[in-house]
Amino acid sequence: MPDSAVSVPSSRLRKRALAAAGLVVVAGAGLALGDWSDSRGAAPPAAPPPVPVVTAQVERRDVPHWQDTIGTVTALNRATLRTQVDGVLTDVLFHEGQTVQRGQLLARIDDRAIRAGLDGAQARRARDAAQLSAAQSDLTRFRQLSGGQLIARQMLDQQAASVQQLQATAQDNQASIDAARVQLSYTRILSPIDGRVGLRKVDPGNVVRASDADGLVTVEQVDPISVVFALSQDQLPNLRQATAGGAVAVQALDRDAGRLLAEGELKVIDNRIDEATGTVRLRAVFANAGDRLWPGQLVSVRVRTGRDAGALTVASEAVQRGVEGSFVYKVGADSKVAAVPVKVGYQDSALAVIAAEAGALKPGDTVVRDGQSRLKPGAAVASARPRATVLR
Template sequence: MVPNEQRSRGSWARKLGLLAVIVLAVAAVWWWLGGTSKPRTAAGPPTVPVVVEQVSRRDIPHLIRGIGTVQSLHSVVVRTQVDGLLTELAFKEGQRVNRGDLLARIDDRAIVAEVEQARAEKARNEAQLHAARIDLERYGNLVRDEAISRQAVDQQKAQVAQLEATLRANEATLAAAQVRLSYTRITSPVTGRVGLRRVDPGNVVRTSDAQGLVTVTQIDPIAVVFSLPQEELPRLQALLREPAAAPVTAFDRAGGAVLAEGRLTMIDNQIDPTTGTIPLKAEFPNAEGTLWPGQFVTVELKAGESQGATVVSARAVQRGLQGSFVFRVDESKATVVPVTVAYADDELAVVTSGVAPGDTVVSDGHSRLKAGSAVKISPPAGGAAKGASR
């Protein structure tokens, strides 16, 4: 019996040893996996990083932008009105000239001779008319004395009338010759800047030449023609009734640098049916020549102003099925607030209801937001968060 008891005790010892090994292994795994650390608390909903801004109150001008083309108010192709040899060009290309300044001369010797001939013919006929009138007066005295017949008096009256008509024709011929002579001296019809000359002295110029001698273009003042959507027509008509209330600013094509400031002068008499826009014209003082004919510019028209308006940035306003809304931040949570937008452009929106100055609204990070979302305020890329500003 002793050997059996020894074998039984050995079996129990092995079982106890195996159990101890298992317990040690479990303890080691539990320690390795952090079983000794404190239990984790349940995680809440994730916060959404957003950029915010403060709702502000200030005056906001209502601005409408478009693309326009600079046009001269007067551009004239100077042509000769008589055929002849061009003897002189009295300007330099690109020179600024005034109305009436001499631009060119044409050989006038033949026309001067025509003028002198017309004057001589007129003088001859004036002398004949003077003599005929004296004879008519003498005939009148003789007919009263019955020294000559009534027929002779009537013939003399007819001769006087004929000479008077001839004299009027002489005066017309002389006037026409003097006009032709004036055409040999070509002057500027407008105040402006001359372009490239198209003919040189020594060439024979003709009235049939299509290209002319040179172009004179008025630079100051100057106009810009641009188009706006037809929906703006009622506001534009109201502005045109008070021209002083329709200021227009011309920028460079990129819309950055201010080139000139002027005013709206006219609205075209019809809307372009292909584009649904209406052409407009604005006039600008241009003493410095910052605007040039043919130049493309960005035009900004002030169509009104909201004074003391509640303002947010345009990117803060979102649009849904129920209309416009913003996310207002209250105690680190986003609240959906419907708003009414009275005016908006690419940068700002004027809000008439929904938010008040001083409220905090989300300006960036809307894609992951919903009503009640917890938010984490992040600074904008340019620095600390600020209110909407131009």
């Protein structure tokens, strides 16, 4: 059969293709119209739920200024007991770690040689005193005889010189006796202060010498006790102003738990600033009847350097740092937050003092204390009950 008999004319093929394309266009338009009608009839998206936060109140209160640092507990007084004479240590009259009183006898050194020397000096004084008495009697008689020109003037002068010589000898004897008594007192080791003795460094029976560097034992005064610490030289004006106003409170706290160990007061500001560190050393004194502070112990120290009376305050956690400075999120009456710029005058772990020019905040305002990471200006919040800020 010829090919022309079974083939379809090209004109008919074109008509079929155009018809199919038209159907596709109509179907697409119908789908688009359906989508448009559905979007117009749908409800708008729901608003995001309020952000849960913890809030706090802006308050006006007196705020003490505290500076934190690290200090070392030191004995208020410390004495190393050393012998001032050479001899055998015969008696030790204390127990290691014992609390002793000033003037208490702690040890004795063999004093027999010194006592013998004292006895000899006293004997010489008695002998020379007898000679002086006889010479003074002779001088009295010579003066009587000289008045009647019964003896030469030369004999009277010689006798007067002998009396003066014996008087000088008597004074020398007394000085020797006094020196021997001082040496004898050195054989009794007394505590120079109230305190606690440490470990004994020499046992009885050993020869001790005045040149021994270690001494016999140390005594440290631990009640009251002191803490030595350093602060930046920038704090020196505040410290001087605080001391001019009266006693400066100092707290000693446990370094691990932050537990308050003792409360005392600042006693000494060093007379110079350390050039290497730019700090000034200070000493505070604490009552220590319960031995809560121990010499050599490291403690956290808080020094009260000033006070803001009637200051506008917020919780420290409420203050955020941004590119343009510090700000807080203030919660409005509609439960939405606004970012309020603030200038912080003083801040510690509990409170931040807001400068007076921050007019956007006033006592009684509510600010966000926790949960700021999910906030932005205008966000709605659901606040938990405000927590009270406790001053330390």
